[in-house]
Amino acid sequence: GNSVTQMEGPVTLSEEAFLTINCTYTATGYPSLFWYVQYPGEGLQLLLKATKADDKGSNKGFEATYRKETTSFHLEKGSVQVSDSAVYFCALSDWGFGNEKLTFGTGTRLTIIP
């Protein structure tokens, strides 16, 4: 079955540091890949997505590239801010194969200190 493996947290960084959160996946088809973010006390917000190999998703300074050869979708940001403190979830769906549910990683808690 499908699965997503995320970097264990928590991750603590200083403001303006470079961020990488690793994500690898296993899927039977050609999944779409997503990063969702959950701010304290809130629901899940879509951060970015990529639907095919070599696609790059980007939003709010975050980027992730769909790498089929390494089955990875690592999240990066060049300069983090305190407001980026949240839990980040990597997810996939095999939507094109009729498997529309999202399979999530365990989440990575990120804390940015001023």
Place this chain on the structure above:
Amino acid sequence: DSGVTQTPKHLITATGQRVTLRCSPRSGDLSVYWYQQSLDQGLQFLIQYYNGEERAKGNILERFSAQQFPDLHSELNLSSLELGDSALYFCASSQDGGETQYFGPGTRLLVL
């Protein structure tokens, strides 16, 4: 704001009781998904409805059931509640043929 609404925001109840969680999808979205977020299981897919019909089932207990009504809102019914059912329950919706799911703010259920 994703456009997906969920009520109630919080729910406290006792073991053995039954509760109903409600979800209204984004305008025009035909698919509704339910997910459970707990500390030990993480985010787990429960069930999906599409235009009133059940489309996919995940790790949903037999004590749990759902339905989607003609106006496309959905309800998740949880019965014979146990302490372990305490969790955050999310609803998400997507367009017909759309792969991106938009999540509601969740209902936090506490079973005492």
